[in-house]
Amino acid sequence: MSFVIRCVCGQLMTAQDDYVGLEVACVRCSTALRVPEKPADDQPAPATPSRPAARIPARQPLPEGVRPHRGGLAVTLGVLSILFAPLCFAIGAVLGIAAIAVSAEDLRGIQAGTVDPAGQSFASSGRIMGIIGLVISLAILVLTVGMLSMGELLLNQLNRFG
Numbered sequence: 001m002s003f004v005i006r007c008v009c010g011q012l013m014t015a016q017d018d019y020v021g022l023e024v025a026c027v028r029c030s031t032a033l034r035v036p037e038k039p040a041d042d043q044p045a046p047a048t049p050s051r052p053a054a055r056i057p058a059r060q061p062l063p064e065g066v067r068p069h070r071g072g073l074a075v076t077l078g079v080l081s082i083l084f085a086p087l088c089f090a091i092g093a094v095l096g097i098a099a100i101a102v103s104a105e106d107l108r109g110i111q112a113g114t115v116d117p118a119g120q121s122f123a124s125s126g127r128i129m130g131i132i133g134l135v136i137s138l139a140i141l142v143l144t145v146g147m148l149s150m151g152e153l154l155l156n157q158l159n160r161f162g
């Protein structure tokens with residue numbers, strides 16, 4: 001028989017009877033949870049009780065000296081930099097550089113074994129999107145400056161001959 005336990009973060013997990021009293025890590029936030037006694041009023045098993053992948057402990061807590069990755073932050077910064085680049089190249093560039101910096105730090109940590117390797121693909125995506133956002137920002141900056149100086153040149157010519 002299995003029953004459902006709920007973490008402080010709201011994550012629901014399926015616990016087997018033989019896990020009662022053991023400590024497990026939440027699959028979402030890694031908080032250590034003690035599996036309580038099965039509720040007296042036999043709770044109905046979750047919708048997919050036979051799915052073994054949902055069982056705990058699905059994920060071991062991170063070992064000592066390894067910090068969680070910041071892949072979500074890196075990807076968010078990368079997406080925002082691409083979104084903001086066409087609106088304001090300064091914001092796009094800053095966000096792009098931030099995304100690249102966060103990703104680079106995570107990737108370095110993953111290589112060195114001090115960051116959760118689950119962040120590898122997030123960091124890679126964050127870095128690529130940060131670079132794209134930065135390139136768009138710089139392209140818009142160059143275009144803007146170019147058009148301004150072209151306009152100025154044209155005005156000068158008009159003034160000189162006009």
Ligand SMILES: [Zn+2]
Pocket residue numbers: 007008009010011026027028029030031
């Ligand atoms: Zn949790």
